[in-house]
Amino acid sequence: MRYRWNRMPDDNEVMTTAANDDVTVAVVDDVIRLRWTEGVIISEPAARIAAAYVNQLSSDRRRPMVVDMSLTAAVTRQARTVFLEPGAASCIALLGRSPVDRVIANFVLGVSNLPCPTRFFTSETAALEWLSSVATG
Amino acid sequence: MTDPVEDPRLNQLVDLIVELASGDLAARMTPSPARDTIDAVITGINLLADELNAVYQHLEARVRERTVELAQAQESLQRLALCDALTGLANRSLLADRIGQAVARAERGALPPAVILIDLDEFKVINDSLGHSAGDAVLVEIADRLRGVVRETDTIGRLGGDEFAIVLPDTAEGEAMRVARRALLALQVPVSIGGREAAVSASIGLRIGLRGQDGETLLRDADIAMYRAKAQGKSNVQVFEPSMHHAAQRRMELLGELSEAIDREELCLLYQPIVRLIDGRIVGAEALLRWEHTREGTMLPGAFLTLAEESGLISDVGRWIIVSAVRTARDWLAELTDDVPFRLHVNVSAGELRRSGFAEFLRTTLVEHAVPASRMALEVPATALRTDEPVILHVLAELRELGVGIEIDDFGAGGSPLAALRDLPVDGVKIDRAMIDRVGDAPARQRFARAMLDLAGAVGLAAVIQGIETAEQRAEMQSWGAVMGQGYFFGRPVPEARLIEIARTGTPGPIGRAATAPPGGSAADSGEKIGCGREDSSSA
Numbered sequence: 001m002r003y004r005w006n007r008m009p010d011d012n013e014v015m016t017t018a019a020n021d022d023v024t025v026a027v028v029d030d031v032i033r034l035r036w037t038e039g040v041i042i043s044e045p046a047a048r049i050a051a052a053y054v055n056q057l058s059s060d061r062r063r064p065m066v067v068d069m070s071l072t073a074a075v076t077r078q079a080r081t082v083f084l085e086p087g088a089a090s091c092i093a094l095l096g097r098s099p100v101d102r103v104i105a106n107f108v109l110g111v112s113n114l115p116c117p118t119r120f121f122t123s124e125t126a127a128l129e130w131l132s133s134v135a136t137g
Numbered sequence: 138m139t140d141p142v143e144d145p146r147l148n149q150l151v152d153l154i155v156e157l158a159s160g161d162l163a164a165r166m167t168p169s170p171a172r173d174t175i176d177a178v179i180t181g182i183n184l185l186a187d188e189l190n191a192v193y194q195h196l197e198a199r200v201r202e203r204t205v206e207l208a209q210a211q212e213s214l215q216r217l218a219l220c221d222a223l224t225g226l227a228n229r230s231l232l233a234d235r236i237g238q239a240v241a242r243a244e245r246g247a248l249p250p251a252v253i254l255i256d257l258d259e260f261k262v263i264n265d266s267l268g269h270s271a272g273d274a275v276l277v278e279i280a281d282r283l284r285g286v287v288r289e290t291d292t293i294g295r296l297g298g299d300e301f302a303i304v305l306p307d308t309a310e311g312e313a314m315r316v317a318r319r320a321l322l323a324l325q326v327p328v329s330i331g332g333r334e335a336a337v338s339a340s341i342g343l344r345i346g347l348r349g350q351d352g353e354t355l356l357r358d359a360d361i362a363m364y365r366a367k368a369q370g371k372s373n374v375q376v377f378e379p380s381m382h383h384a385a386q387r388r389m390e391l392l393g394e395l396s397e398a399i400d401r402e403e404l405c406l407l408y409q410p411i412v413r414l415i416d417g418r419i420v421g422a423e424a425l426l427r428w429e430h431t432r433e434g435t436m437l438p439g440a441f442l443t444l445a446e447e448s449g450l451i452s453d454v455g456r457w458i459i460v461s462a463v464r465t466a467r468d469w470l471a472e473l474t475d476d477v478p479f480r481l482h483v484n485v486s487a488g489e490l491r492r493s494g495f496a497e498f499l500r501t502t503l504v505e506h507a508v509p510a511s512r513m514a515l516e517v518p519a520t521a522l523r524t525d526e527p528v529i530l531h532v533l534a535e536l537r538e539l540g541v542g543i544e545i546d547d548f549g550a551g552g553s554p555l556a557a558l559r560d561l562p563v564d565g566v567k568i569d570r571a572m573i574d575r576v577g578d579a580p581a582r583q584r585f586a587r588a589m590l591d592l593a594g595a596v597g598l599a600a601v602i603q604g605i606e607t608a609e610q611r612a613e614m615q616s617w618g619a620v621m622g623q624g625y626f627f628g629r630p631v632p633e634a635r636l637i638e639i640a641r642t643g644t645p646g647p648i649g650r651a652a653t654a655p656p657g658g659s660a661a662d663s664g665e666k667i668g669c670g671r672e673d674s675s676s677a
Contacts, residue, residue: 071172074180077187099177100168107184 018053022046025053031131032058032065032089036072044078051087058088064131065089066124070097075104083108086115091134093127094120146175153182162190221295223273224280232294232302236352239306249346251313253303254359255283255320258338258371260299265491266526271330275337278328286319302356310345310376317343317374325372340366341374361385368443392448394430395441399457403429406461407630410639411482411601411623414615417644421480423516423623424462425630426454446488455489460502465633466513467506472637479640480542482514487521491528496535503539514542516567522557530561537562544601548593558596566593570604570614570624586617594618 017026023046024035032054036042054065065088092114094105105120117134121127149166156164165183168176219231227235239250257279264272276299283293283301292304303320305313321341327334342362344355362377364385369375398404408422428436445451466481473479489495503510515536522529522545536543545557548566558566573586593600602614605624614622628639 073168074183077191098172099174100172100180103177103181103184107181 016057018057020049023050023053025050025057027057027063030063031128032063033068034065035068038071039073041073042069042075042079044076044082047075047079047082051082051085055088062088062090064135065092066095066127066131067092068095069105070095070101072101072104075108080108084113084115089116091117091131092119093131094118095122095124095127096120097122144175146179150175150179150182153179157182157186157189162186162193224277224295226280226283226301227292227294229294229296232292232296232304233352233356235292235294235304235306236355239304240346240350240352240355242306243346243348247307248309249348249350250355251305251308251310251346252344252355252359253305253313253317253320254296254342254344254356254363255301255303255324255339256341256363256367257299257324258340258367260337261488261491262526263335263337265528267330267333267335271335274330275328275335279324279337279339282323282326283320286323287316291316302359308345313343313345314374314376317341321372321374338372340364340371342366342377343374344377358382364388367447388444391441392444392450395428395445395448395450395454398428398430399453403431404454404457404461405429405632406458406465407632408465408481408636409623409630410628410636411480411621412627412644414602414611414619414622417627419627419640419644420478420621421482421514422636422640423482424458424465424484426458426484446486451486451488452492455485455492456498458483459499463502463506463508463513466508468633469637469640470508470512473640477640477643480512480514482516482542482544484516484518484546487518487529490517490521490532496532496539499536499541500539503541510540511542514544514564516544516546517563519545519548519557522561533562545598548589558592558598563598565599565601567601567603567623568593570602570610583617586614586619590618 017024019025022037022040022042024033024037026033034050034054036050040046094108096102096105102120102122109118109120119130121130146166146169153164153166165186166179168179168183219228219234220226221228236250236252239247243249257275260272260275263275276295279299279301280293280295283303287293287303288305290306294302294304296302303316305316308316321339324337324339327336329335340363342359342365344359344362346355358377358381361381361384362375365381366373366375375381405427406424407427408424410419411421411423412418413420426438426442428438428441430436433440442451442454445454462481462483469479469481485495499513500510503513517533533543542565543561543563544565544567545561545563546567548558548568557563568586568589573582573589590600599621600619601621601623602619603623605611605614605622605626607626610624611622611626631639
């Protein structure tokens, strides 16, 4: 099932994918995949909706998560505070390609006291490997 | 890819940094779609600017918050500095300021201000008997009542303790007097505290200002008038007159001298015999205070004890009396055999009784001089004895336990409560013969005197009739059933050495009667018996 909503999902809805204009979230191979839409400015409401999607799709347990933030335009200060709140992700790999992504990602990482292990990668393979290694402990 | 050196974004970046540096923290630059290193720097600077702006906004908000807090604190400090915390009335400095303003208005053509000074009568009794929080509640109520009697233009202040003042700007005498009288009436109504009624009243001084007078003078004069009101029997209004000034100056002078009188050994005690009527045998003596003033001559207590009470000097004077009397008792007892029934009577005021440690002080003094407590009796004015005052009851019980005799002085005068006879831990009463004399014809007097004596006897109290001046009076009192008496017939107050002679012979006889009388006669000393006593006889 795939939903395109610009609203928060209800608690009892069962989904494998959720998306709106800003973000797409799916659970693939037991990994949460979150992809920000190209050119999006991640605001606090957008971040909250994304977090709600993640928590909804992985409501049964915590899973590793890949956040593809290549091509995001910016992330606001308020949005960064959302990343401080614990959610369904057990560890997070931030995936980017350009130096811009790296700067944005490191501002996110700069938020102290992240709720789970979080790192920035430019290679998806490396990201998944790290997630797998963290997940298996 | 553009050569970094020629890349126009670098110049734009420099502009952005300049803008940010100039204080425009909202300045931003959009990165290019290239998302290269220069865009990463742009993005980084944008994000750092966000941070900087957020910190700045946060600090700004904090500064605004603190500024408001500071202003509030300053305002409340100012209020504290100018207002009396308990009553919310103006304090002394605000009041002085208001008088100053009123004086300045008078210089511009308005009428000079009037100043009213109010001092509560017997407020200490409320504090001592009902506690300080009750006292505070009374002060708050008094403040409210005063608010109800003044005009909008007037300022009420609390000068401290139980002293209040009202400044009436641009006010003629008639209007000022009306406000003062309204205050007097408002303060005569008892205050209800916790279901109990506390009687209050105030002595009020009014100063009608004259053009050119400063605030300090107005307050001082109102204060002088207030003291005159106190001296006139309290609960009245007195308007300042220049003649009061001299009296006040003399009062201050006297106060200064009184504070040195003990050290200069100007105070002394005289002793008036108390005898058994049936055989004239001396059974005791009452210690009476005198001040041998270098300029004024011998002064009776009425002339200076009110002053001592008001100034607090009474504490020192009272202790001096106790120590001197006990020392005298020690000397006498060395010369008297144990079977001679002799008691030394000392007057104490209610104020002294209320003072903490009074019983302990007396006990220590007696022990130091090896004087048995049973040889001492304290005479407490009837007006001071209220059965509902725990402090007094407590100290009387302590003294009783010590073994000191306690007598109600001037019983029957000034509305002595009958309940006091029954409920207070006392041993005897002293009744003034003059009080009996005022009762109608001889048969009526006899009935009255008998009733008084029976009443005392019924509750097991010994009675001493004071003011016996002639053999006829003595015989009359005796026929009415009185057992003990005191008065000029038996002896005037005499110095210590003379009294011991009298005590040794057993009867006062002619020795006592011939002894020195104070100047100005006897009962002139009819002031309060505050730690002093009035010599006993209604004429001399």
